[in-house]
Amino acid sequence: MINNLEQGYFGIGIYNGKTPENLGVLWRSAQNMGASFIYTIGNRYAKQACDTHKAVGAMPYFHYDSFEEFYKHIPKSAVLVGVELDEKSVPLETFEHPKRCVYLLGAEDHGLSKEAIDKSHFLVKFKSTLSLNVAVAGSIVMYDRGAKTPINL
Structure with missing residues (x-):
């Protein structure tokens, strides 16, 4: 059995x-790859036809109207990892x-805000000159996390 305090x-x-x-x-991948929670900032979608595993019912889902609201609610012991093509x-x-x-992903057309x-x-x-589909990018990040041993920060 996995000890969540160690994991x-x-x-x-x-x-x-x-x-x-x-x-x-993304929600379906998150459920399959061990995410503890999922969230959206800004645009909000209540029901997802692609969420065939009903991840929203299996793990906490949070919605924030703005980045500022989201940032206030990041767990105190967690760090924010942005996924972005940036120098x-x-x-x-x-x-x-x-x-x-x-992990925070931006939409394919605008990416993350300067503040984020x-x-x-x-x-x-990623090794990519163009942006990836957001669900694909998130799935790659989660797969990579699972393939590596997280450090204790």
């Missing part, structure tokens, strides 16, 4: 997501995932 936890969410389909696919981002391949963190980038403790990116 740590993570949540994953989308900032101003574009489509309900992306959100539903300050480190390659996901070499990134050591914090034991307790919250500035307030992220870490920024990660």
